[in-house]
Amino acid sequence: MRKSICVLSGGMDSTTLLYHLLHDGRKVKAISFDYGQRHKRELEMASQTCLKLGVEHKIISLAFMRDIASNSALTSDMQVPHGHYEAENMKLTVVPNRNMIMASIAMAWAVNEEFDEIALGVHAGDHAIYPDCRPVFVDQLKKIAMIANFNPVFIYAPFLHLTKNDIAERGKVLNVDYSLTHTCYEGGAAPCGECGSCVERAEAFKISNMIDPLIK
Amino acid sequence: MRKSICVLSGGMDSTTLLYHLLHDGRKVKAISFDYGQRHKRELEMASQTCLKLGVEHKIISLAFMRDIASNSALTSDMQVPHGHYEAENMKLTVVPNRNMIMASIAMAWAVNEEFDEIALGVHAGDHAIYPDCRPVFVDQLKKIAMIANFNPVFIYAPFLHLTKNDIAERGKVLNVDYSLTHTCYEGGAAPCGECGSCVERAEAFKISNMIDPLIK
Numbered sequence: 001m002r003k004s005i006c007v008l009s010g011g012m013d014s015t016t017l018l019y020h021l022l023h024d025g026r027k028v029k030a031i032s033f034d035y036g037q038r039h040k041r042e043l044e045m046a047s048q049t050c051l052k053l054g055v056e057h058k059i060i061s062l063a064f065m066r067d068i069a070s071n072s073a074l075t076s077d078m079q080v081p082h083g084h085y086e087a088e089n090m091k092l093t094v095v096p097n098r099n100m101i102m103a104s105i106a107m108a109w110a111v112n113e114e115f116d117e118i119a120l121g122v123h124a125g126d127h128a129i130y131p132d133c134r135p136v137f138v139d140q141l142k143k144i145a146m147i148a149n150f151n152p153v154f155i156y157a158p159f160l161h162l163t164k165n166d167i168a169e170r171g172k173v174l175n176v177d178y179s180l181t182h183t184c185y186e187g188g189a190a191p192c193g194e195c196g197s198c199v200e201r202a203e204a205f206k207i208s209n210m211i212d213p214l215i216k
Numbered sequence: 217m218r219k220s221i222c223v224l225s226g227g228m229d230s231t232t233l234l235y236h237l238l239h240d241g242r243k244v245k246a247i248s249f250d251y252g253q254r255h256k257r258e259l260e261m262a263s264q265t266c267l268k269l270g271v272e273h274k275i276i277s278l279a280f281m282r283d284i285a286s287n288s289a290l291t292s293d294m295q296v297p298h299g300h301y302e303a304e305n306m307k308l309t310v311v312p313n314r315n316m317i318m319a320s321i322a323m324a325w326a327v328n329e330e331f332d333e334i335a336l337g338v339h340a341g342d343h344a345i346y347p348d349c350r351p352v353f354v355d356q357l358k359k360i361a362m363i364a365n366f367n368p369v370f371i372y373a374p375f376l377h378l379t380k381n382d383i384a385e386r387g388k389v390l391n392v393d394y395s396l397t398h399t400c401y402e403g404g405a406a407p408c409g410e411c412g413s414c415v416e417r418a419e420a421f422k423i424s425n426m427i428d429p430l431i432k
């Protein structure tokens with residue numbers, strides 16, 4: 001049986017991933033990161049999902065990110081850009097090297113726990129805007145994870161070539177409780193409906209013929 | 217002019233690297249990591265070296281390492297093994313995925329500062345014991361650093377194929393102030409003389425015909 005550390009943001013992609021891993025029969029622990037994101041509410045949602053599913057959950061504080069990533073709208077007081085996810089101004093929401101940092105720490109925990117895999121929820125919709133969500137990044141991550149420690153760590157990214165719509169449809173089948181997720185970059189309890197993340201989530205629910213439980 | 221983030225532990229290898237980078241005409245900032253190592257004194261030494269050389273220095277707290285790396289002698293209350301560096305029991309001093317975590321964070325800072333390089337003090341003496349100091353690891357790190365962000369980050373590891381003795385000899389030429397370094401894993405002000413790190417440092421000073429300023 002594969003033992004997997006799930007990198008869980010608390011958004012809909014990684015939450016669906018967690019359900020997917022459990023459904024697949026893996027032994028799973030989850031790890032989340034507090035990197036100073038203004039949408040910290042996602043961490044509470046991650047905790048609640050893990051509690052509901054009986055999954056061990058660790059939240060890692062990356063307090064230093066506010067200091068070294070001062071030029072990203074997600075980790076500073078800069079305004080979050082509104083509009084469609086793929087537009088140029090969404091690049092302001094890139095946090096430098098975020099996925100590599102998170103994957104590195106998840107790998108360390110995997111090695112310590114004698115787990116053999118880390119699972120990432122990156123998907124095709126992220127490719128255009130986040131360089132560390134592209135297949136080429138995942139390919140290189142796979143390679144370095146094979147040799148960075150005495151034992152290899154496998155990288156599992158089953159949604160890499162799926163769209164967010166595909167993920168929502170997978171979530172429908174897996175009966176994911178999307179009321180325990182958070183997507184909006186602004187960070188309020190109700191989706192702002194205008195940031196790139198909200199726009200994308202709304203599209204995915206619409207196309208999958210689902211009602212978003214966060215919209216009252 | 218290359219702009220370089222120097223990963224500075226405060227030991228003799230990375231301190232010599234810092235002098236090397238400055239001598240080479242690079243613009244340099246230094247980054248150190250508090251990962252719960254018991255030899256925290258190395259961080260004070262790193263700060264003093266940067267102060268002396270007029271280099272901007274950032275110490276990043278990785279407080280979570282004590283939590284997720286509970287099976288390493290460097291980040292737990294386990295006893296530090298004594299004896300020669302390459303012996304099997306020195307594997308207890310391996311901290312899972314340490315260099316990948318540190319390199320990832322240094323890369324994030326480089327991207328934020330628009331620096332184009334990170335410099336690492338890994339050397340041939342580390343290869344036998346630390347998987348994330350081997351040339352194959354540095355090769356993979358170079359590859360992922362090219363594509364993890366919008367702009368490439370170059371990895372500079374000029375000591376990769378040098379021994380610690382070679383580094384000491386380089387330090388002699390560069391007039392490195394080794395009184396502002398710390399090597400001993402036990403963490404006291406005076407070297408214990410028995411841990412693998414102390415044994416290796418003593419050999420390097422002896423072969424280079426230098427007196428270690430830390431030995432009174």
